Amino acid sequence: xxxxxxxxxxxxxxxxxxxxxxxxxxxxxxxxxxxxxxxxxxxxxxxxxxxxxxxxxxxxxxxxxxxxxxxxxxxxxxxxxxxxxxxxxxxxxxxxxxxxxxxxxxxxxxxxxxxxxxxxxxxxxxxxxxxxxxxxxxxxxxxxxxxxxxxxxxxxxxxxxxxxxxxxxxxxxxxxxxxxxxxxxxxxxxxxxxxxxxxxxxxxxxxxxxxxxxxxxxxxxxxxxxxxxxxxxxxxxxxxxxxxxxxxxxxxxxxxxxxxxxxxxxxxxxxxxxxxxxxxxxxxxxxxxxxxxxxxxxxxxxxxxxxxxxxxxxxxxxxxxxxxxxxxxxxxxxxxxxxxxxxxxxxxxxxxxxxxxxxxxxxxxxxxxxxxxxxxxxxxxxxxxxxxxxxxxxxxxxxxxxxxxxxxxxxxxxxxxxxxxxxxxxxxxxxxxxxxxxxxxxxxxxxxxxxxxxxxxxxxxxxxxxxxxxxxxxxxxxxxxxxxxxxxxxxxxxxxxxxxxxxxxxxxxxxxxxxxxxxxxxxxxxxxxxxxxxxxxxxxxxxxxxxxxxxxxxxxxxxxxxxxxxxxxxxxxxxxxxxxxxxxxxxxxxxxxxxxxxxxxxxxxxxxxxxxxxxxxxxxxxxxxxxxxxxxxxxxxxxxxxxxxxxxxxxxxxxxxxxxxxxxxxxxxxxxxxxxxxxxxxxxxxxxxxxxxxxxxxxxxxxxxxxxxxxxxxxxxxxxxxxxxxxxxxxxxxxx
Numbered sequence: 001x002x003x004x005x006x007x008x009x010x011x012x013x014x015x016x017x018x019x020x021x022x023x024x025x026x027x028x029x030x031x032x033x034x035x036x037x038x039x040x041x042x043x044x045x046x047x048x049x050x051x052x053x054x055x056x057x058x059x060x061x062x063x064x065x066x067x068x069x070x071x072x073x074x075x076x077x078x079x080x081x082x083x084x085x086x087x088x089x090x091x092x093x094x095x096x097x098x099x100x101x102x103x104x105x106x107x108x109x110x111x112x113x114x115x116x117x118x119x120x121x122x123x124x125x126x127x128x129x130x131x132x133x134x135x136x137x138x139x140x141x142x143x144x145x146x147x148x149x150x151x152x153x154x155x156x157x158x159x160x161x162x163x164x165x166x167x168x169x170x171x172x173x174x175x176x177x178x179x180x181x182x183x184x185x186x187x188x189x190x191x192x193x194x195x196x197x198x199x200x201x202x203x204x205x206x207x208x209x210x211x212x213x214x215x216x217x218x219x220x221x222x223x224x225x226x227x228x229x230x231x232x233x234x235x236x237x238x239x240x241x242x243x244x245x246x247x248x249x250x251x252x253x254x255x256x257x258x259x260x261x262x263x264x265x266x267x268x269x270x271x272x273x274x275x276x277x278x279x280x281x282x283x284x285x286x287x288x289x290x291x292x293x294x295x296x297x298x299x300x301x302x303x304x305x306x307x308x309x310x311x312x313x314x315x316x317x318x319x320x321x322x323x324x325x326x327x328x329x330x331x332x333x334x335x336x337x338x339x340x341x342x343x344x345x346x347x348x349x350x351x352x353x354x355x356x357x358x359x360x361x362x363x364x365x366x367x368x369x370x371x372x373x374x375x376x377x378x379x380x381x382x383x384x385x386x387x388x389x390x391x392x393x394x395x396x397x398x399x400x401x402x403x404x405x406x407x408x409x410x411x412x413x414x415x416x417x418x419x420x421x422x423x424x425x426x427x428x429x430x431x432x433x434x435x436x437x438x439x440x441x442x443x444x445x446x447x448x449x450x451x452x453x454x455x456x457x458x459x460x461x462x463x464x465x466x467x468x469x470x471x472x473x474x475x476x477x478x479x480x481x482x483x484x485x486x487x488x489x490x491x492x493x494x495x496x497x498x499x500x501x502x503x504x505x506x507x508x509x510x511x512x513x514x515x516x517x518x519x520x521x522x523x524x525x526x527x528x529x530x531x532x533x534x535x536x537x538x539x540x541x542x543x544x545x546x547x548x549x550x551x552x553x554x555x556x557x558x559x560x561x562x563x564x565x566x567x568x569x570x571x572x573x574x575x576x577x578x579x580x581x582x583x584x585x586x587x588x589x590x591x592x593x594x595x596x597x598x599x600x601x602x603x604x605x606x607x608x609x610x611x612x613x614x615x616x617x618x619x620x621x622x623x624x625x626x627x628x629x630x631x632x633x634x635x636x637x638x639x640x641x642x643x644x645x646x647x648x649x650x651x652x653x654x655x656x657x658x659x660x661x662x663x664x665x666x667x668x669x670x671x672x673x674x675x676x677x678x679x680x681x682x683x684x685x686x687x688x689x690x691x692x693x694x695x696x697x698x699x700x701x702x703x704x705x706x707x708x709x710x711x712x713x714x715x716x717x718x719x720x721x722x723x724x725x726x727x728x729x730x731x732x733x734x735x736x
Contacts, residue, residue, distance in 0.1 A: 084720040087627045089694040091118040092681035101669075102713050103720030106699035109672035117678040124676055128557035129538055133407055135428045136420050145427075149419040149487035155494050156416055156508075159501050161406035166384040166501070171268050173502040174379055177201065178269055181372050187326075187361045190368065195331035200506050203374035204327060204355070206231065207338045208531030209516050210345050211524040211546060212314040214472065214596040218519050219314075220333070220341040221528055221545075224294050224351050227373040228258040228287055232532040236294030236351070239287070247689040258377075259284065260391035265376040268387055283373065286366040290355040295348035297691045300589055302636050305608055309592040309599030312545065314345050323349060324356035337513035341520050345545070381409035382501035409501075413534050415508055421535030421553045422484040429478065429556060432563050437551055437578075438477045440570055444579045445470045447654040448586070451732035457610040465594065465602045469585050472595040474526030474548035478556065480535075481525040481548070485515050540577050542584035544593040549581050560674070568662055571652050572670035579651035583644040588615055614736065615639055618646065618729045621701070627694060628685060641692040642701070647731050649702040654733070656708075664712035672699045705729055 086093050088107040098111040107114065113124065139145050140157050160166065171178075177199065184190045193199050203225060210221025229235025238251040259280050266276035300308040317339070320329055329352075333339040346352065359367065376383075385392075385405045392399050400408065410416040425434070452458060452466045474481050490511045493499025516531070526546035533539070536554040543550060551574075560574040584590045586602060591611070594600040603611045622635030622642060635642075649671070656662050677695040679687065684694060693701065703709040704723045715721050730736045 085696060085700055087684060087694065087696065088114055089677055089696045090679050090681060090684040091121060094118055099720065101721075102715045104696075104700065105668060105703060105709075105713075105721055106672050106675065106696040109669045109699075110676040113676055114678050119680065121678045121680040121683075123678070124673070125538065125557070125559045128559035129554075131557045132420070132424050132428075132536055132554060133411070136423050137403065137407055139423055139427060147423070147426075147487075148490075149416075149422050149484075152487050152490045152492050153410060153416050153419045153423070155492040155499070156501075156504055157406050157410050159495055159499065159504065160382065160409040161402045162495070163384075163402040163405070165495070166382075167386060169500070170384060171387065173500060174375070174383070177375060178372060181368055181375070184364070184368055187359065187364060187367070190364065190371070191328045191331070194371070195328055195335075197335075200335075200509070201371070201375040201378055202332050202335050203371045205329065205332055205336075206532065207333060207336050208528060209519050209525075210528040210531075211597060212343055212345050213598050214474075214524045214526070214547060216524055217342065217521050218524050219343045219345060220338045220520060221532075222320075222344055222346045222352075223532065224291065224355075225374060226287060226291055226294075227370065227377055228255050228262065228284060229291070231294055231347075234296035234298075236291055236348075237296040237298060239292035239294075241292070244689065246685045249686045250689050253686060255284065257391075257395065260394055261377075261380065261388060262373050264388045264391045265373060267390065273390070279369070283366065283369045286358075286363070287370070290351055290358060293348065293351040293354050297589070297640065298637060298689075299348075301640055301691070305588065305603070305612055306592055306601055308589045309601065311348050312345050312599075313349050314343050315349070316343055317341075320344055320346070324352050324359075326356045326359035327352070337517045338520065340517075378414060379502065379505065381412045381415050382505050411534070411536055413532070414512075415505065417534040417536045418485055418530075419487055422479070422487075424536070425478050425553050429553065429561075430563075433556060433561060434478050436563075436570065437556070437561070437574070438475060440575050441475050441477060441549060441551070441578050441582075443571075443655050444575065444582050444651050445473065447579065447651040448582055448732070451650065451654060454734045455732050455736050456734070457607070457614075457736060459605075459607050462603055462607040466586060468595040469547060469602065470582075472547055473582075473585065474546055476526060476530065476548050476550045478551060478553050480527040480530040481546075482527060485511075489514070540581050542581040542590060544585070544590045545597040547585065547593070547595055547597050549578065551578065551581075568656075568659060568667060569670055571655055571659070572667045573674045575652045575655070576648045576671055576674060579648035580644045581648075582651065583647035584640075586647075587640050587643050588612075589640055614729065614731050615643060618643055621727065621729060622693070622697075625697065625701070627688065627697075631685060631688070633693065633697070634688070637689070637691055638693045642697075643731060645693065645698050646702050646705060646729065649706065650730065650732060653706055653708055664708050668703055668709055668712055671703065675699050 085104050086095055086107070088094065088104075088110075094111075094115055095107070099108050101108045113122070116122075136153075139150060140154050143154075180193060180199065184193055194203070206223045206225045208221050208223075209218050211217070212219055223231040224236075225231065226235050229238050238254045240247070240251075242248060242251075262280045262283065263273070263276040266279050267273065271279060295311055300311065315323065317330060317333075330339060333341075385399050389399055399405075411420055449467060449470055452463050455463070458466070490508065492504045492507055519525070519527070524546075526543070526548035528546050529541065529543045529548065529550055533541075533552070534554065535552050537552055538554045538557075540549075540551050540555050542548070555577075556574070560577075561570065565573075588611075591602040592599060594602065601608065619635035619639050622633045622638050625633045627633060652671075656664070656667060675695040675698045687694070692698070700721065704715075704721050705728045709715065709721070713721075717724070
């Protein structure tokens with residue numbers, strides 16, 4: 001048995017592996033990148049907190065070996081800490097005997113997998129996540145295959161796979177830019193550097209093609225460009241001041257991978273480890289001081305209905321400059337090729353004003369660090385992974401081999417992830433997948449149309465607005481609105497013709513900038529989210545600004561889709577995910593935007609009152625659920641994602657009525673398998689601060705609201721899955 005100190009180290013390694021495998025954010029988030037270069041995965045279905053977990057391919061085996069050595073601490077036990085279910089999403093809580101379906105649908109269905117993954121955690125969805133890498137790597141290495149995106153990807157991949165050349169180059173290409181940053185002696189000098197054409201890096205802002213109104217034109221969206229977290233994934237959450245120890249622990253866990261990378265960056269340029277750690281902590285305090293004003297889901301869940309619609313503001317260039325007179329925002333947008341937008345939509349713009357207050361000579365050292373670390377984060381995919389050896393070791397990982405490192409360097413938002421996604425869709429999934437998933441999405445929207453029609457508490461005006469949102473939803477199924485980028489316009493240079501990883505990285509950046517410039521000012525398309533998230537992520541999400549459903553290729557592996565799956569199987573699995581995402585257009589937050597992405601609430605007056613009352617009933621029920629001895633679910637925190645799960649089940653059941661001979665008993669078990677997930681022991685309380693319910697609750701809470709479930713298994717009062725009719729919550733339809 002290990003000592004307590006060693007056990008804490010093992011737990012830390014488990015949690016780091018968990019973070020490296022996933023992004024613990026809402027379903028509409030983007031990713032941060034881990035120390036191996038692979039962006040952390042997010043899935044709307046694989047897990048609760050962000051939604052997917054398990055051991056990622058880059059998570060090292062060292063942590064697993066340590067965990068197995070401590071196995072005598074984790075023994076099967078009787079159910080505890082939950083009423084009426086054990087928290088089986090956490091390893092170490094496995095009951096001695098498999099429960100009956102009528103007592104715990106989730107654990108009965110997933111018992112064998114849960115038993116096999118008590119120590120290391122895991123998910124069938126994550127188990128299948130390597131399929132994209134394997135299939136695309138095979139295409140790259142098969143020189144008989146050719147296409148514009150494959151040819152360019154092959155050049156970049158081959159350069160990054162040359163580990164000897166990367167080791168020899170080291171940081172030599174980056175060194176001159178570092179030296180220029182360090183030579184700055186005033187805020188005016190820093191502004192001049194950032195505005196110069198020969199300094200190709202842009203800190204502070206992430207800019208992408210967006211819209212202020214889907215009836216208008218494409219404009220530019222702006223998010224903060226954090227160094228130590230990811231704004232598109234709700235990274236501001238990890239800078240919040242809080243007294244919640246679990247929230248503090250999760251903040252520490254989520255920030256650790258980027259902090260370790262930043263430490264390595266300081267060491268590369270001469271700092272010792274102690275000095276580098278001090279520099280990172282100093283910078284963390286600085287970024288947190290303004291970063292905490294950014295946007296994240298939890299910021300709005302307890303606000304009055306209608307407040308979320310104020311989170312994004314559309315500003316002209318002049319108004320933008322007035323908000324931040326010190327930051328050279330126009331010059332930064334010029335370098336990004338996004339200075340000619342008719343307006344700019346800024347997410348929770350208070351962060352920009354707060355940073356502008358700090359953009360002074362008094363904070364010059366912190367600002368130089370911001371620029372330096374932002375540059376290093378941009379260059380991370382092309383740098384020799386051995387430069388980050390200490391970061392890997394601290395995360396119980398091994399430095400990736402040449403092929404793994406090359407693929408990971410290509411599979412980032414700033415490099416070639418869209419090309420990888422296109423190849424995977426075209427050469428692996430095929431047209432049948434797109435057609436079936438598009439039809440399934442149409443089926444889900446039709447379910448909501450019928451449910452809204454039959455909802456007595458909704459006024460005719462609310463029904464009309466809800467139907468209008470459905471009519472105008474953009475369906476980005478496996479590809480963005482308008483298709484993938486034209487990679488024939490990208491021209492990378494092979495090594496034998498003088499190309500280098502940095503020169504090609506900069507060429508990719510220019511390609512992305514030129515592509516966006518072509519779209520700005522054109523009629524609005526629902527593509528904004530795809531500019532801020534890797535299409536290869538294990539994720540599906542709804543975006544209220546573009547009123548779009550987004551099914552990313554990275555989510556569609558054999559765990560949720562194959563051409564041979566029946567309609568029933570698809571409906572119970574990925575159909576529930578799609579139904580969940582459609583629901584977000586009408587949840588407590590999404591319903592505050594109309595069909596065109598403008599802040600005009602679907603519900604008002606008595607409709608809003610009735611809607612909020614039903615939300616409160618779900619909150620009240622979640623508040624009664626115990627996930628550990630004396631620890632209860634925070635219903636308000638789970639109300640948005642929990643409601644989307646509930647409504648997703650209602651939508652698939654509405655569709656199931658139209659399938660002749662549907663086997664409801666198998667149907668509900670297929671739904672339970674969708675959420676199969678095990679977290680390592682001692683982790684779920686840290687995850688409890690996330691907006692998604694734990695996976696066993698994502699199954700059990702939702703199915704127990706519907707008569708079809710009771711009929712399928714003969715569930716009666718006294719059974720663990722029984723919930724009295726008066727306590728059941730339904731949002732839409734005749735029973736709502």
